[in-house]
Amino acid sequence: MASSYSKSESKKLATWYFTVAATLFGAQLLFGLVAAIQYVMPGFLFEILDFSVARMVHINALVVWMVFAMFGSVYWLLPDETGIETVGIGLGKLLFWVFTAAVTVVVLVYLFIQVGPADETSIWFIHEGREYIEAPRWADLGITVVALGFVANLFMTGIKGNRSGIVTVLMADMIAFAGLYLTGMFYTDNISIDQFWWWWVIHLWVEATWEVFVGALAAYGLITMIGAHRKVVEMWLWIEVAMLFGSGILGMGHHYFWIGTPEYWWEIGALFSALEPLPLVAMFIHVLYDWGKMQGEEAAKGQDLSVITNKPAFTWFIMNALGNFLGAGVWGFFHTMPQVNLYTHGTQFTSAHGHLAFFGAYATILIGMMYLAVQGKNNIKILNNTKSSIWAVSMIVGGVVGMTVALTLAGYSDVIISRAQMGATWAGYFDAQATTWLVQGLVWRLLMGVVTFVGFLFLVKDLLSIGKATHHVR
């Protein structure tokens, strides 16, 4: 490696970010379990920790752990890519503590204050009540400062050191990522305008800038783990950026079908969001193709050893290629056409897509980055799987896929009974909730959620102990 862990403060900072990220991932799963139990046993923690609070923590912990892991990933790969130590690392460390402290306070307020009176003070200090970006306004401002500091470090390092294609993509992507957050910070009485700009943050994060970020991580991973050729990988990365932004930016139209916005978004949203799976197919093929190619080059030399230098990380990267395509691509495509979305919008079907997409597209590759950090920290040349690595990936992937299948089946009931037949009324909603498919689907979702959580425990154990195992090549 160009820059070893012992000499790089940037890599040390990365491991801090990964540690908090993994902790918040655990919180996300725990509060997800609470919400899943409430679907099955509605009295569970009623008026103590209601579904609305559990779910708010569930989805906020999700977003924040991913942002932490994304920052960590950049701090990890920067010294390798640029060949220098990250500029402004002292500021980076300070901002890490500010960010961690702010998140802690926000979560404590969510849990112990929960709701406030209908005034601006609640919006400033409790939460904003806007799904995914509920963080109160003081935290919004804090997050903006932290994000700007992070972007400044990335830019200063990219300008001073060797600016590879991967670093160039990250610089452009992260400034958009930080800037877009600003569009979700204001208050308006007009709910259509509110949701219009809310999607600028949510959609342009998860269906544009975050996907490009994943493309850059995959490129870095292929070079680092199987020795793929940089020229080829970076050319693919640029093609992916063109495809992701080309489809994803205007694909935003699929969120503008029903929120008061004009009809032309039907056509724009349908066309561009239908193209969104294409780059995900391309990424999937690219990862598998490069793996086969590098292994083939070894075989041609008469070697039959694996080219992979980090088995668990590479497994998670492969899960990312597959999960991104299935969860974001296929499950998204299922309901992206307005004529389908008229009935599926806001049902358990959406929930099925949300679970597999966030997991497949982001959780997987970020867990892979954590394994790369464990390898670097312990100065291991080839990191092999342990039993826990295999249990972790099997149970987490199996659990999330199981939840997705259960929610998809529940979703069919929801769509057909509550929407298509009953027209989305109060009575129609509860008729659908009482159907066998939906009731049993949510029981299976809970069981699969438990499987996922047990997998998470294996993951934590593995991340903490795999570096000490003796079967690696040092």
Next chain:
Amino acid sequence: MATKSVWSDNRFWQRTAAWVTGFASVLLIWLTFDTSAQISMGTDADLQNGVTKRVPGPTVINYKVTYEMNKKRQHEIPVIGGMNAEGTSAFQEKENFFGRDNWSEEEAGALLHLGKLASQTKNCMNCHTLLGNGAYYAPDLTKAWLDPAWGPEGSMQAMTGKETKEEAMAEFLQNPSQYPTHARMMPNLGITAEEAKGLVAFLKHLSSIDTNGFPRNFGKIQGAVNGK
């Protein structure tokens, strides 16, 4: 020997990515200007002059709101103040809202402001969906104002023992766990009488937004489904 092809040149693909991204962004920004103008909130004058807005002004609470199939658009649209010959809003028929149909622009605006703030601070979206966005633990509220359950013959209005839809909704919002309809209940969120009034105004206003026919067939189908 052939010269190197542009198709395998990283600079070429970098420029392609920049151009594609730039083009998509410019188009999005241009459409944002058009959409923003179309979804800006209307005024009381618009309602009085019969100007249809996708998002009407707050004084829409003084009018009767329904959700009717429109022949031209081939989906349901909100109809404000009764229907005219073209099947769109006539802006004529008024309706009492908490005993009055003459809420001024300031009064109605203040009520909507309070209601929208309450919808956020009470975290409605983490159980319900609004315009179809949010959580799926409780019914969609986009057209809740028009739900037959809250109407004069509806079970919800009867349960609260109130005379009007708005009073019934406000009563429920203040004491939701006193009126359980299913094992899954709405928790008490400390909603005051004034906040409840604001929330009901917010819901009535929400139902008057033109959502391109979402949700389909709202409140039109009643009766046996799934063997019930």
